[in-house]
Amino acid sequence: MSAVPMIEADNLVKHYGPTRALAGVSLAAPAGSILGVLGPNGAGKTTAVRILTTLALPDSGRGRVAGHDVVRAAAAVRRLIGVTAQDATLDDLLTGRQNLRVVAELSGLRASEARTRTADLLERFDLTPAADRVVKGYSGGMRRRLDLAASLVTRPSVLFLDEPTTGLDPTSRSRMWDVIRELAADGTTILLTTQYLEEADRLADRIVVIDHGLVIAGGSAQELKAATGGARLEITLSAAHPVAVAALEPFVSGRIQVRAEGRQLAAPVRSRSGLANTVIRALDEAGVLVDDIEVRQPSLDDVFFALTGGDAPAPSLDDLPRSDLEEVRP
Amino acid sequence: MTITLAPPASPATAGRTGPVGRLGTCWRNTVVLTRRNLVHIQREPAQLSDVTIQPVLFTLLFVYVFGAGIVLPHGANYTDFAIAGLLLLNLTTSAMGTAVGLSTDLSTGAIERFRTLPMWRAAVLAGRSMADLLSSALCTLIVALTGLAIGWRTHASPASVAAGFGVALLFAYALSWACACLGLVSKGPESAQSVGLIILFPLAFVSNAMVPTQHMPDWLQTMANWNPVSAVTAACRDLFGNPNPSGSIQAWPMQHPVWAALAWSLAILAVSGPLAARLYRRRTTE
Numbered sequence: 358m359s360a361v362p363m364i365e366a367d368n369l370v371k372h373y374g375p376t377r378a379l380a381g382v383s384l385a386a387p388a389g390s391i392l393g394v395l396g397p398n399g400a401g402k403t404t405a406v407r408i409l410t411t412l413a414l415p416d417s418g419r420g421r422v423a424g425h426d427v428v429r430a431a432a433a434v435r436r437l438i439g440v441t442a443q444d445a446t447l448d449d450l451l452t453g454r455q456n457l458r459v460v461a462e463l464s465g466l467r468a469s470e471a472r473t474r475t476a477d478l479l480e481r482f483d484l485t486p487a488a489d490r491v492v493k494g495y496s497g498g499m500r501r502r503l504d505l506a507a508s509l510v511t512r513p514s515v516l517f518l519d520e521p522t523t524g525l526d527p528t529s530r531s532r533m534w535d536v537i538r539e540l541a542a543d544g545t546t547i548l549l550t551t552q553y554l555e556e557a558d559r560l561a562d563r564i565v566v567i568d569h570g571l572v573i574a575g576g577s578a579q580e581l582k583a584a585t586g587g588a589r590l591e592i593t594l595s596a597a598h599p600v601a602v603a604a605l606e607p608f609v610s611g612r613i614q615v616r617a618e619g620r621q622l623a624a625p626v627r628s629r630s631g632l633a634n635t636v637i638r639a640l641d642e643a644g645v646l647v648d649d650i651e652v653r654q655p656s657l658d659d660v661f662f663a664l665t666g667g668d669a670p671a672p673s674l675d676d677l678p679r680s681d682l683e684e685v686r687p
Numbered sequence: 688m689t690i691t692l693a694p695p696a697s698p699a700t701a702g703r704t705g706p707v708g709r710l711g712t713c714w715r716n717t718v719v720l721t722r723r724n725l726v727h728i729q730r731e732p733a734q735l736s737d738v739t740i741q742p743v744l745f746t747l748l749f750v751y752v753f754g755a756g757i758v759l760p761h762g763a764n765y766t767d768f769a770i771a772g773l774l775l776l777n778l779t780t781s782a783m784g785t786a787v788g789l790s791t792d793l794s795t796g797a798i799e800r801f802r803t804l805p806m807w808r809a810a811v812l813a814g815r816s817m818a819d820l821l822s823s824a825l826c827t828l829i830v831a832l833t834g835l836a837i838g839w840r841t842h843a844s845p846a847s848v849a850a851g852f853g854v855a856l857l858f859a860y861a862l863s864w865a866c867a868c869l870g871l872v873s874k875g876p877e878s879a880q881s882v883g884l885i886i887l888f889p890l891a892f893v894s895n896a897m898v899p900t901q902h903m904p905d906w907l908q909t910m911a912n913w914n915p916v917s918a919v920t921a922a923c924r925d926l927f928g929n930p931n932p933s934g935s936i937q938a939w940p941m942q943h944p945v946w947a948a949l950a951w952s953l954a955i956l957a958v959s960g961p962l963a964a965r966l967y968r969r970r971t972t973e
Contacts, residue, residue: 373973410803413973436805446800450730451723462719463806465712491730507800 362421363388363515363546364409369418371404371570378404380570381418386548386563391541393561394550395657397665401570402550403443406519409548410440422515439513443520445504449493453484453503456492457510464511478506482536498529505536516540518549522556534560554657564657568665582655589653590626590636594619595646604643608636626652713807720814724788725821737781738826746773746833749897757898763930770834771851771923772896775916777826778859779891783883785819785863789870790879793970802971809964816863823859827852842928851926854948858919861955868959871966896920899932912938915955918947 362385371379379401386392396402407413409420411431420427422434440446447456454475461471479488482502487495495503501521508516518537522530537560541547551557557564558578566574566581574581590609594601597619605613609624616623626632633650640647728734746769754765792798792811801811831839831852841848866883873879893907894900894916900908911917917933921944924931933941940947 407973412799412802432805435803438803440800440803442796442799444796444799446796448723448797449795450727455723455726459719459723460800460804463716463801463804463810465715465805511805 361388361424362386363423364392364548365419365421366405366409367419367421369405369408369420370416371401371408371413372416373404377570379408379415379418382567382570382572383418384565384572384575386546388546389541389544390562391537391547391549391560393557393564394548394567395552395554395557395564395661396550396567397552400567402567403519404570405567406440406442406517406548406550410438410517411435436511437513437515439508439511439516441501441505441508441516441518441521443523445500447492447500447504447507450491452489452491453495453499454479454488456503457507460507461510466510474510478509482506498525501525501529501533505533509540514545516545516547518547520550520552523552530556554661558657566661566664573664574660578657581660582657584660588626588632588655590622590624590632591649591651591653592622592636592640592647593617593649594622595648596620598643598645600643601640601645604640604645605636608632608639709807713810713813716807716810717813717817720810721817721821724814724818727788728818728822734784735822735825737784738777738822739829741781742773742777742826742830743833745777746770746830746837749773750837753897759899759930760901760932760935761930763932766834766838767840767929768924768932769897770830770839771855771927771929772894772920773834774827774830774855774923775858775894775920776891776896777830778823778855779862779916780887781823781826782819782859782862782866783880783887784822785815785866786870786873786879786883787876788819789815789867790873790876793871794875798971808971809967812864812867812963812967816860816867819863820856820860823856823863826859827856839929843926847926847928851923854922854926854945854952855919858915858948858952858955861952861959864959864963865955867963868966871963871970890914890916894920895933900936901932909938912936912941915948915951917941918944918951920944922948 364384364386366382366384369379369382371377382401382405384392384394384405394402394405404413408415409422409427411427411434414428423437425433425437427434448459451459457475457478458471461474462468466474476485479485482505484499484503484506487499492500492503505518505521521537522533525533534556537547537549541560549556549560561578563577564575564581565572574584576584590605592605601619601622602613602615605622605624608626610627611625613622613624615621633652637647637650749772750766750769754769757765759765759768789812792815798811802808843851866887869883869886870879873882894911894914896916900911900917903911912933918940921931921933921941923929925934925944931944933944936942940951
């Protein structure tokens with residue numbers, strides 16, 4: 358993996374009418390890596406993708422794909438990228454095969470190349486049996502797969518996936534994850550937006566958290582977890598004990614919560630090796646009987662809620678139907 | 688799912704350079720999108736009713752219902768007079784298909800995909816107008832066959848008759864670019880349709896297409912004489928060797944209908960082609 362960023366955003370700002378969609382987003386994805394862009398609805402994920410895929414122009418800031426400026430060298434960028442948008446960009450009246458053929462031929466493949474590439478992709482995405490059916494009758498999962506196949510027609514070296522698994526059932530989701538991993542293993546640089554922490558955790562080499570049009574955190578999943586919160590200690594006692602809280606006090610880094618009539622204690626801790634041993638020994642010396650002890654590492658959910666303040670995402674650009682979005686465009 | 692995708696190769700052949708390569712790309716992109724639009728028609732054949740059923744219906748209605756009450760100068764045959772007019776009437780009203788089709792395209796996600804491809808952007812417009820030219824040709828064929836079935840005859844050389852059809856199709860093609868502009872500024876297919884009706888019906892009817900203009904009020908007659916539809920209709924009548932009562936009108940387009948028809952068509956193309964490209968760029972820039 359080289360250190361040269363294949364995808365680069367430098368302080369991107371974008372307004373749609375009075376709405377500020379991006380307030381200065383910078384990110385970078387090295388060649389062959391998966392960059393996860395995580396954020397609630399309306400955070401600006403889709404806008405960032407639209408700018409980097411030449412669909413929207415930034416008000417200020419720069420985007421580059423493989424060194425090509427997304428505004429000034431849009432044509433060069435389009436030759437390198439594959440895009441799977443949040444809403445499937447398929448032609449409902451065409452069959453699956455015809456959809457891929459149109460994309461292949463518009464991308465400059467010769468008719469014979471287009472035919473074989475189309476057949477290969479249909480086969481690889483388990484769409485061969487439905488290949489000659491009109492897309493209107495496809496299930497959600499099939500549409501997503503066909504849309505992804507369409508974005509792979511030119512074997513792009515940079516792939517943008519905007520919420521590729523939103524609305525998919527768990528089976529389809531895990532199949533999509535497999536595909537994404539294989540593409541990355543083959544050397545494709547991938548930018549993936551998601552609302553699902555688990556998805557970012559499992560797929561992304563690096564994660565950027567966006568909220569209200571700003572990057573509020575970035576790093577590997579591990580780094581993010583370590584940076585916010587730390588671990589959480591949860592202890593279940595055999596019976597409530599008057600000195601239990603006092604005995605635990607030296608080991609925790611915050612307030613101790615007491616539940617289940619004094620039998621359950623929980624508190625944030627700084628994780629270190631042998632922590633559970635030390636705690637149990639101390640409680641034992643104090644004469645407290647312990648049934649269960651757990652040092653839980655923070656999930657990305659904990660991180661996310663800590664970073665975004667956990668407020669319910671407000672309805673925003675990403676939630677609006679496209680027709681409404683048209684209204685606010687300049 | 689097992690997939691073994693080949694490692695990223697050089698991205699296709701999209702980047703052919705040089706003016707010839709670029710022109711070739713434009714042409715191939717246009718052909719691809721023309722074919723796509725024809726598949727759409729094949730899926731929803733009802734879309735074609737305005738160039739298949741409507742021409743037959745209009746021809747029968749006008750010839751048998753109105754024709755009975757219209758007396759032409761010098762006792763000319765109404766059927767011979769009417770077919771060129773019906774051809775233009777049908778071609779003009781069906782130009783709305785371009786506005787509706789393009790507006791529909793813009794409201795679906797397919798255009799988004801095209802915009803991320805290394806293709807000639809205006810192929811979306813060119814492919815649309817090409818598909819519409821083909822349906823205009825079908826319309827022309829159906830009007831001609833219906834006409835022949837009810838007794839319409841040409842009285843000119845085959846080359847002249849062919850030239851008549853050519854002039855009509857050129858006008859239809861030019862008009863489809865004008866309608867493309869309409870499709871690009873309207874909010875959706877429905878509004879494109881209703882605005883299209885308001886513009887195209889007066890255009891088709893305030894003309895010499897179905898009745899001689901001599902009996903119209905003066906102001907209306909002036910409009911009709913300078914209406915491009917009148918020029919093209921008169922040109923077709925002359926080239927088909929059919930009665931053309933407008934020939935005695937002193938307005939320049941009626942005196943030189945073929946030149947007027949060509950001039951109108953080229954002028955409409957010269958204005959609406961670049962305008963459509965510009966509107967498309969504006970519509971797809973955010």
